[in-house]
Amino acid sequence: FLYFIEKKKKKEKKKEKPQQKKMRCLLLACLAVWCMGCNTNDDCNGGGLCVQGTCKCDFGFKGAACEQVNFGASYKCGEGGLCLSYQFNTTSTWGGGVAKGDDGKYHMYGAMMNNNCTLGTWLSNSQVLHSVSDTVHGPYTPHDVSLGQLHPPTSNWDGLTEHNPTVIRAPNGTYLIYYMGSTATGASSPNCTKPDDEELANQCTNDPESQSLCMQRVGLATSNSPYGPWKRSSKPALGPGPAGEWDDLYVTNPTVYVFPNSSALMVYKARGKQNFSAVLTGVAFAEHWSGPYERAVPSIPFNVANNCEDSGMYYSEAQKTFRILMHCGCNYLYLWSKDGYNWKSTPQVPWCDITYTDGTTETLRRRERPQWIVDGTGKPIFLTNGVQGPSHGGRTWTMLTEIL
Numbered sequence: 001f002l003y004f005i006e007k008k009k010k011k012e013k014k015k016e017k018p019q020q021k022k023m024r025c026l027l028l029a030c031l032a033v034w035c036m037g038c039n040t041n042d043d044c045n046g047g048g049l050c051v052q053g054t055c056k057c058d059f060g061f062k063g064a065a066c067e068q069v070n071f072g073a074s075y076k077c078g079e080g081g082l083c084l085s086y087q088f089n090t091t092s093t094w095g096g097g098v099a100k101g102d103d104g105k106y107h108m109y110g111a112m113m114n115n116n117c118t119l120g121t122w123l124s125n126s127q128v129l130h131s132v133s134d135t136v137h138g139p140y141t142p143h144d145v146s147l148g149q150l151h152p153p154t155s156n157w158d159g160l161t162e163h164n165p166t167v168i169r170a171p172n173g174t175y176l177i178y179y180m181g182s183t184a185t186g187a188s189s190p191n192c193t194k195p196d197d198e199e200l201a202n203q204c205t206n207d208p209e210s211q212s213l214c215m216q217r218v219g220l221a222t223s224n225s226p227y228g229p230w231k232r233s234s235k236p237a238l239g240p241g242p243a244g245e246w247d248d249l250y251v252t253n254p255t256v257y258v259f260p261n262s263s264a265l266m267v268y269k270a271r272g273k274q275n276f277s278a279v280l281t282g283v284a285f286a287e288h289w290s291g292p293y294e295r296a297v298p299s300i301p302f303n304v305a306n307n308c309e310d311s312g313m314y315y316s317e318a319q320k321t322f323r324i325l326m327h328c329g330c331n332y333l334y335l336w337s338k339d340g341y342n343w344k345s346t347p348q349v350p351w352c353d354i355t356y357t358d359g360t361t362e363t364l365r366r367r368e369r370p371q372w373i374v375d376g377t378g379k380p381i382f383l384t385n386g387v388q389g390p391s392h393g394g395r396t397w398t399m400l401t402e403i404l
Helices: 002-012 018-036 119-125 197-206
Strands: 048-051 054-057 071-074 093-100 106-113 126-133 141-147 161-169 175-182 217-223 250-258 264-271 280-286 308-316 321-328 331-337 353-355 361-363 366-374 380-388 397-403
Touching: 071 353, 093 126, 093 161, 093 366, 106 119, 106 141, 106 161, 106 380, 119 126, 119 161, 126 161, 141 161, 141 175, 161 250, 175 250, 250 308, 264 308, 280 308, 321 366, 321 380, 366 397
Parallel strands: 093 397, 217 250, 308 366
Antiparallel strands: 048 054, 071 397, 093 106, 093 380, 106 126, 126 141, 161 175, 175 217, 250 264, 264 280, 308 321, 321 331, 353 361, 366 380, 380 397
16 A cells, blocks of 8 residues: 555656645555554453454553453552461461451452461461452451361361362352362471472372372362351362373362352363373363363363463453453463353453552562452452562462552
């Protein structure tokens, strides 16, 4: 198009009249909009609608193609989120999910390292801590341990560690905690010794039942009250895939959406025996949220970078779209899907430079475990993360960030 205009100018060898120049500029502007705009709603990445060639982003999303989450300020340790100061004899937490209770309060279920251990002991010392707040952003006050170590730890498949929980409410009002559970022969968590990952990887090949890393499974606990008691299952909700599959070593870190008819979609993280270094993500379904969960057929992992993990998912009823955030180191990755099986992603975005509600800033070393908090109208209003930075003495805590 530009070539045609320039060729015509040279051929006519005439001075361009003002009206002609105005028309040419208008045509170029229209061409630019056509090139940079949208043709269908899919061009807006599940985050908005295409209206007359322009993406109109939903609440919580921004960008020319609605390809980014519109984050606001974050709450400091002690001013929002969950930041422990030796309550339950510990200081380290690592993300959590939030559900609003019938009591009008907000209930967070997060990973807590017991015995005042650090995150490095998550394979032996993690428990699910229940904390409560009158406001959605917190700060959350620890209340009780919803899921803790069993005695002896080998008495159940999840007897040693309960990690990375997410909470939702079923259509009948039941509270559901999905989590990673594990145990190992001779297991205990008496101290804060951090195992060597390379050694564990080798033992996953030689003697998997002796290491909790290799025995990770997805669990489901249920309760009629946010305060419990919680009913744990004698077997996992989802275990490793068949031998030779991409997820045949262990499965972990579930995020779940329960449909109005009580069926459920689960997105989970896994590793395989043949390629232990690859962190992969896949999908499972259940006709009822209580299970059993079956892998999607064919079972194909997401096409994302190996360092992208820890999916947090919610469903936009307005857009009829599933939305996921993953962390990829100090970047986030946004994915979306219409059917829960075929997923598309947008470019990674840095997110470790934080601005707090008081205007101060901090650069985090780690920002992981994203989970959406959605209000009663279906809008995403906050995001929770497990974070680590200079604040809180370098210990991990659970941060809340506003979504605008």
